[in-house]
Amino acid sequence: MRRLFLGFQVNPKQLPTLLELQQQLSHQSMQPVPAANLHLTLAFLGQTSDEQLTALLNHIPHWHKPSFTLELAEVVHWPKPKILALATEQVPTPLQALYQQGQTLAQQLGLHQNEHQFRPHITLFRKAKSLTSDDTFTLSLAPKQLHLFESLSTDNGVQYPILQSWDLL
Helix, strand or coil, rough: EEEEEEEEEEEEEHHHHHHHHHHHHCCCCCECCCCCCCCCEEEEEEEEEEHHHHHHHHHHCCCCCCCCEEEEEEEEEEEEEEEEEEEEECCCCHHHHHHHHHHHHHHCCCCCCCCCCCCCCCEEECCCCCCCCCCCCECCCCCCEEEECEEECCCEEECCCCEEEEECC
């Protein structure tokens, strides 16, 4: 079984901007997400068998995969998962369509489905107890590819290798 999710990498040119935001918001009780792990999740799929992985790899190439631009402009704190994230409530229609395809496929394959409303975000910190800033910040995200990531726990922390990528149109 593999722990998988669909998502989008942050453009390497945008990493310094996100790392600067982490510096601005950082305090000792929070654990910053490593630069290599900064991403936007489309669909967390959870524990996935080899058969389910094969089905994913067979279905996703047939999706309509439109490109989109997303403006992330709100720093939010979610107490239950204890994360601090850069988020938005404005979901562009093409991204909503991709999200819906992901949820439908997850349901068909018996994989994890999101129980909350889709709220695009990039997690900046884990173990965050509160939000200590009201800084305004905007990041425009325009990914070129959809990725299937695996979440691997290693001695050096969690890593997210990409198993497969598909170009957005």
